[in-house]
Amino acid sequence: MNMDTVTVLKFGGSSVADNIRLNMVAEKIISIKEEEKNIVVVVSAQGKTTDQLIKEAKELSAVPDDREMDVLLSTGEQISMSKLAILLKRMGYDAISLTGWQAGMYTNKTNQNAKIETIDTTRIEEELKKGKIVIVAGFQGINEKGDITTLGRGGSDTTAVAIAAALKAKHCYIFSDVDGVYTTDPKKIPDAQKLPTLSYTEMLEIANEGARVLHNRCIEVGKKYHIPIITKSTFNDKPGSVVQDKIEDTSVKSIVKNDDIILVDIYEEENPQKWLSFLWKLGIDANHFMIKENHLYFTIKNSVLNKFQEVLEKELQEKEVKYHSISRIAIVGHGIKNDTTVMEKVLKIIEKNHLEIFTLEESESKIVIMFTKQVEPSILEQLHEDLCAQNKFI
Ligand code: ASP
Numbered sequence: 001m002n003m004d005t006v007t008v009l010k011f012g013g014s015s016v017a018d019n020i021r022l023n024m025v026a027e028k029i030i031s032i033k034e035e036e037k038n039i040v041v042v043v044s045a046q047g048k049t050t051d052q053l054i055k056e057a058k059e060l061s062a063v064p065d066d067r068e069m070d071v072l073l074s075t076g077e078q079i080s081m082s083k084l085a086i087l088l089k090r091m092g093y094d095a096i097s098l099t100g101w102q103a104g105m106y107t108n109k110t111n112q113n114a115k116i117e118t119i120d121t122t123r124i125e126e127e128l129k130k131g132k133i134v135i136v137a138g139f140q141g142i143n144e145k146g147d148i149t150t151l152g153r154g155g156s157d158t159t160a161v162a163i164a165a166a167l168k169a170k171h172c173y174i175f176s177d178v179d180g181v182y183t184t185d186p187k188k189i190p191d192a193q194k195l196p197t198l199s200y201t202e203m204l205e206i207a208n209e210g211a212r213v214l215h216n217r218c219i220e221v222g223k224k225y226h227i228p229i230i231t232k233s234t235f236n237d238k239p240g241s242v243v244q245d246k247i248e249d250t251s252v253k254s255i256v257k258n259d260d261i262i263l264v265d266i267y268e269e270e271n272p273q274k275w276l277s278f279l280w281k282l283g284i285d286a287n288h289f290m291i292k293e294n295h296l297y298f299t300i301k302n303s304v305l306n307k308f309q310e311v312l313e314k315e316l317q318e319k320e321v322k323y324h325s326i327s328r329i330a331i332v333g334h335g336i337k338n339d340t341t342v343m344e345k346v347l348k349i350i351e352k353n354h355l356e357i358f359t360l361e362e363s364e365s366k367i368v369i370m371f372t373k374q375v376e377p378s379i380l381e382q383l384h385e386d387l388c389a390q391n392k393f394i
């Protein structure tokens, strides 16, 4: 079989959430099947199924057994894949659903955050040769002991791109409830433009800044195996955004503003550094550690603040810890460093608005500014206007 002809389509949890949406997904698959002979579909669990399963397990045990959690969580994707196969068959299309292990997804041993090691595509290829639409459960695999593993939250994207790489597919579609990748959040800035293309590095930066379009591990797999990833909406026919290899490109692609950050300031007369190992052991996702005079500063997400306060305040006096809500703005675009006008424009806006910077970092494809306070939405508007609005991406 000429494997160049394989197309991989992935549908996220909200796309398969109920029977009405499953019908829309089936229609979409059928319309693509008319053009492409070999189709592999990867599905997530329906709606909030995975969250619900985690909640139920935690009702039974505060620390559920790792192995059994993977057995439980992998059931979500089995429900959506079998429902979709039942539906496609009723509509007259031959389809077959395969679990991660039936599809040859071999992973390492790490429960709930397993990494894909190899994919034995024999079964998928056999079923494609029979003319079937092959539906694979995302997010799951099997380890060398023959036990079920899962790939970490949002991992179905990674299943899809990894299968596309193993089958040397032309590209991998990631269908979801968003239209693609924008120059900034279109809910905040109506002038935001959809990007027709962007590089893997740019997409990784955007994903790491918290834009929830793609799972970051899937972007890494796409980059490594040169698989173009097309993000599109399940619910309309608008063109999406293509994440692909790019040789050179210097414009600013996207600006991400994050107001969900807490700057923690611990005051310690003797040795603020001593808190580092304590924090490390807590296992809370903290970033941007900085020690200055008698203060240790770092950032955490707003969502972990309560848990964090609980633990920390047992150890420290209240007066020694301060929490500030701050904003972080990331300006992403390959080659930003080579274009000095970008930084000039950014600094001009910061000065004009009398904003106080906490940290400023510049790398090959990103400028990140953390402010000492939350900044107004109009700052994002001004940055977008000066850095993105003149670029006509379409
Ligand atoms: N169902 C899993 C989750 O909710 C995997 C995925 O949706 O990609 O994290």
Ligand code: MG
Pocket: 012, 013, 044, 154, 155, 156
């Ligand atoms: Mg998802």
